[in-house]
Amino acid sequence: MAARPAPYLDDLNPAQREAVERLDGPVLMLAGAGTGKTKALTARIVHLLMTGRARPNEILAVTFTNKAAREMKLRVGRMLGQPAEGMPWLGTFHSICVKLLRRHAELVDLKSNFTILDTDDQLRLLKQLVQAANMDDKRWPARLLLNIIDGWKNRALTPDRIPAADAGAYNHKGVELYAQYQTRLRELNAVDFGDLLLHMVTIFQANPDVLTQYQRWFRYILVDEYQDTNVAQYLWLRLLAGGHRNICCVGDDDQSIYGWRGAEVGNILRFEKDFPGAHVVRLEQNYRSTPHILAAAANVIRGNEGRLGKELWTEAEEGEKVRLIGHWDGEEEARWIGEEIEAMQRGTRGVRPMDLDRMAILVRAAHQMRAFEDRFLTIGLPYKVIGGPRFYERAEIRDAMAYFRLVVSPADDLAFERIANVPKRGLGDKAMQTIQRVARENGVSLVDGARIAVAEGAIKGKGGAALSQLVEDLARWGRMTRSQGVVAEDDAVIDDDAPPVQFGTPEVSHVELAQIILDESGYTAMWQNDKTPEAPGRLENLKELVNQLDNFENLQGFLEHVSLIMDNEQAEDGAKVSIMTLHAAKGLEFPVVFLPGWEDGLFPSQRSMDESGLKGLEEERRLAYVGITRAEEVCTISFAANRRVFGQWQNALPSRFIDELPEDHVEVLTPPGLYGGNIAPSRGIESRAAAADGYNSPGWKRLQARQGQYGMSQPRETRHTVIDLDAVASFAIGERVFHQKFGYGQVAGIEGDKVEVDFDKAGLKKVVARFLTNGTD
Numbered sequence: 001m002a003a004r005p006a007p008y009l010d011d012l013n014p015a016q017r018e019a020v021e022r023l024d025g026p027v028l029m030l031a032g033a034g035t036g037k038t039k040a041l042t043a044r045i046v047h048l049l050m051t052g053r054a055r056p057n058e059i060l061a062v063t064f065t066n067k068a069a070r071e072m073k074l075r076v077g078r079m080l081g082q083p084a085e086g087m088p089w090l091g092t093f094h095s096i097c098v099k100l101l102r103r104h105a106e107l108v109d110l111k112s113n114f115t116i117l118d119t120d121d122q123l124r125l126l127k128q129l130v131q132a133a134n135m136d137d138k139r140w141p142a143r144l145l146l147n148i149i150d151g152w153k154n155r156a157l158t159p160d161r162i163p164a165a166d167a168g169a170y171n172h173k174g175v176e177l178y179a180q181y182q183t184r185l186r187e188l189n190a191v192d193f194g195d196l197l198l199h200m201v202t203i204f205q206a207n208p209d210v211l212t213q214y215q216r217w218f219r220y221i222l223v224d225e226y227q228d229t230n231v232a233q234y235l236w237l238r239l240l241a242g243g244h245r246n247i248c249c250v251g252d253d254d255q256s257i258y259g260w261r262g263a264e265v266g267n268i269l270r271f272e273k274d275f276p277g278a279h280v281v282r283l284e285q286n287y288r289s290t291p292h293i294l295a296a297a298a299n300v301i302r303g304n305e306g307r308l309g310k311e312l313w314t315e316a317e318e319g320e321k322v323r324l325i326g327h328w329d330g331e332e333e334a335r336w337i338g339e340e341i342e343a344m345q346r347g348t349r350g351v352r353p354m355d356l357d358r359m360a361i362l363v364r365a366a367h368q369m370r371a372f373e374d375r376f377l378t379i380g381l382p383y384k385v386i387g388g389p390r391f392y393e394r395a396e397i398r399d400a401m402a403y404f405r406l407v408v409s410p411a412d413d414l415a416f417e418r419i420a421n422v423p424k425r426g427l428g429d430k431a432m433q434t435i436q437r438v439a440r441e442n443g444v445s446l447v448d449g450a451r452i453a454v455a456e457g458a459i460k461g462k463g464g465a466a467l468s469q470l471v472e473d474l475a476r477w478g479r480m481t482r483s484q485g486v487v488a489e490d491d492a493v494i495d496d497d498a499p500p501v502q503f504g505t506p507e508v509s510h511v512e513l514a515q516i517i518l519d520e521s522g523y524t525a526m527w528q529n530d531k532t533p534e535a536p537g538r539l540e541n542l543k544e545l546v547n548q549l550d551n552f553e554n555l556q557g558f559l560e561h562v563s564l565i566m567d568n569e570q571a572e573d574g575a576k577v578s579i580m581t582l583h584a585a586k587g588l589e590f591p592v593v594f595l596p597g598w599e600d601g602l603f604p605s606q607r608s609m610d611e612s613g614l615k616g617l618e619e620e621r622r623l624a625y626v627g628i629t630r631a632e633e634v635c636t637i638s639f640a641a642n643r644r645v646f647g648q649w650q651n652a653l654p655s656r657f658i659d660e661l662p663e664d665h666v667e668v669l670t671p672p673g674l675y676g677g678n679i680a681p682s683r684g685i686e687s688r689a690a691a692a693d694g695y696n697s698p699g700w701k702r703l704q705a706r707q708g709q710y711g712m713s714q715p716r717e718t719r720h721t722v723i724d725l726d727a728v729a730s731f732a733i734g735e736r737v738f739h740q741k742f743g744y745g746q747v748a749g750i751e752g753d754k755v756e757v758d759f760d761k762a763g764l765k766k767v768v769a770r771f772l773t774n775g776t777d
């Protein structure tokens, strides 16, 4: 190649340069995390354009997420020195296939304006088919069929190609129902997600002329994160690259984390066989992380068998060791991480001051996010959740909260509308309109309107019966919540030594009541019967919601807390800490990374531990590898000794992956010293009792032996107990108080629910009374 000024080549190492400059024929870049695979792939696109080998629309570049595609476009533009307009074929498999399928829909009997169904639509359709086949859809849930069909589509199997081994699927009816489902979709002029690829593979296989046209059109093909492609994606690529074989794939077998969604790491290992003469580039220099971080990641992944085995090295300065810290419970973990982040932001934690957008918290399970979101909202630390809604914005959480709202205030019509038919109670639009009309005519709430409508027989049949049940249940739960914590003040203390007499002593706590509401309404069952991959996560989120209630006096206090913190949200712009799952973090990097919840059963997940064989566990280990290798400078792993499930303590053992961290590269932190004894008091008697109980439990004692080697924090009672409004009124001017963000201070004035406090360190500030606790302890 003639020497010419090419700044985008200058900052590549020789191996990367080779991968960039070898434009013809198959190239596989197989290399560990942070070695510059994505960077080289991006430079390759620029090189194709700069050398005139291809025009922007002749390059097919596949990324794993839309976000990654946007990022790549930006980078190409930056390297080119001008915006990378007109790269229509840089995107995800799905986004590219939608475009292609719209052009050729008629080849699979669709019109080009086909609709793409979501999971709900798919399920409704499947359920109809299952019922029409006279199958018991309780025993054979439509969700199960959906999963089976998705699995076949991931393997590019049309109904006529299902292997004999799968003939027994779904009570021997799976294949037939799959065929019927595909027919129905065609009649509806619709496709599901899996069809996007499946149809394109079918079209290419059945229409050589169309395939040839695209083989000529897409002169160069590039694929990032190749280790996570499924069979359908792989076939699609192989077909397109079949002519010119100008395909460049990059990936890392150690980062294959989508096996549960049909990805086959075998695709990457098979590349050289499929494309004989493929040029394989190995990159070994890591440009992202410090040696300690790399050593920790390498030692963990070493536990997997059947790896290609790649060594990474770096010229980076040694930096800090990977930090490991044990906490008493999840709330404490979130509190500590919040403080660390603030200290790093201020630059008081050893490292240089760090903007919030340079820090990330990567969790194994989405429900872990709740503790962080609550904590950060409370202390006013800006954060964003990547790749999903924030905890309180999740559909299942909003549904559950709607039930709680309705129980606390039956006039909450919006809440009623949300849950009246969730789970399905056979209430269609017509029934809802009737309820609304009756409510309007009588000038009452929708719940009362529903009661009247039922009594008048205005809603008949199954829907009427279910509605009547719902109305009754709501009233009953309402009575249960109103009986809670009611103490007749005047009569309460008869003599000083006797325990206070309580009237209307609740039979169940508000935590139990919340669980009862979710269970008896059928809401929990709705998700238990749901066989989509998201359902277990939703159930976990619901559990987490119930756990969370333990921090509050009653349901109302909790609902107020949520509206308050949601209200407290800051402006959209400005730097924010990122919270996301490990899966969503693939390909990304951050100077500071927190990896919380390293406990057996959470990470690795219980499911992977229960499975026979090592497959699941090895995928979890790769996930650990992905997590650690996201960190550039500071990587902190943490675990908690206790997690609460349904308000009950459960002991957790530190993750087995912690045992796999190399001692020489890990620093064990001991938290108490970090706080300088700045311990906030708690008003939660329940939480104190629970903490004390947990501390003496056999599980804790068992843990001590193992955890002695790690710095285990002592139980401290700083969970963010929000005190009730009566208690707020009791603050007096001059009283010592504690605020979770600003520390200790003295009450200077009171204005409604706001308190002006002269903080020892932060000075005079007006804060919400609910976030203050008594500070004299």
Ligand code: ATP
Binding pocket: 011, 012, 013, 016, 031, 032, 033, 034, 035, 036, 037, 038, 039, 040, 252, 255, 286, 287, 288, 586, 587, 588, 589, 629
């Ligand atoms: P992952 O496996 O996590 O996706 P990757 O191999 O795709 O990682 P990149 O994200 O491309 O790695 O690069 C990691 C970091 O190293 C980026 O910040 C990138 O800018 C930097 N980098 C890559 N190559 C070089 C190089 N030759 N010189 C300097 N920095 C580089």
Ligand code: MG
Binding pocket: 037, 038, 039, 587
């Ligand atoms: Mg990458």
